Amino acid sequence: MPMKIVKYPHPALRHPAKPVSLIDAALRKIVAEMFQLMYEHHGLGLAAPQVALPYQVFVMNPTGDPEQREHEQVFINPELSDPKGLVEAEEGCLSFPDLYQKVRRAKEVRVQAYDAQGRLIDRVVTDLEARIVQHETDHLHGKLFIDYFSPGAKLSSRAILEAFEKEHRRAQERGELPSDAELIRQLQALEKEAIVVG
Numbered sequence: 001m002p003m004k005i006v007k008y009p010h011p012a013l014r015h016p017a018k019p020v021s022l023i024d025a026a027l028r029k030i031v032a033e034m035f036q037l038m039y040e041h042h043g044l045g046l047a048a049p050q051v052a053l054p055y056q057v058f059v060m061n062p063t064g065d066p067e068q069r070e071h072e073q074v075f076i077n078p079e080l081s082d083p084k085g086l087v088e089a090e091e092g093c094l095s096f097p098d099l100y101q102k103v104r105r106a107k108e109v110r111v112q113a114y115d116a117q118g119r120l121i122d123r124v125v126t127d128l129e130a131r132i133v134q135h136e137t138d139h140l141h142g143k144l145f146i147d148y149f150s151p152g153a154k155l156s157s158r159a160i161l162e163a164f165e166k167e168h169r170r171a172q173e174r175g176e177l178p179s180d181a182e183l184i185r186q187l188q189a190l191e192k193e194a195i196v197v198g
């Protein structure tokens with residue numbers, strides 16, 4: 001099945017992803033497809049749960065420009081620490097098309113992870129990169145940017161979120177999307193595959 005970005009409230013978005021135990025050609029193929037989809041949808045980052053894969057992997061290119069491949073970064077099993085400062089800025093998410101709201105994030109954060117070649121990454125990222133890294137790492141833990149909305153932002157997003165929920169239910173009624181229970185079973189089956197440890 002071709003990889004595709006799932007939209008809120010697909011259960012993959014709330015399903016905590018498992019750490020990756022083997023970085024191999026199969027994983028690099030997933031990563032390449034994720035970059036492709038990210039560029040097609042004009043994103044700056046994309047996390048594996050957004051393509052219904054329950055693995056701790058995300059890709060990022062802060063330029064969003066497929067011509068600037070040198071800015072591509074892959075983070076596997078990322079861990080964040082040492083957050084510093086707070087900045088509020090408008091944020092969106094490819095799983096919530098056309099929804100943008102202000103979200104407060106650390107201005108700077110340390111990220112430790114592996115890259116697609118299995119090399120250790122240990123960096124301090126700031127500003128836009130820090131925002132993307134925090135947003136995408138949240139995805140790996142089933143946390144979404146809507147969780148940070150202020151009461152005012154929640155209120156002004158209510159209609160669009162309800163529209164997403166309605167569309168999700170309709171797709172299930174039309175048989176274009178399996179039930180939530182079946183989608184969760186699919187995620188659990190993927191977790192048992194070889195590239196992942198429980």
Ligand code: NI
Pocket residue numbers: 092093094095135139
């Ligand atoms: Ni997102």
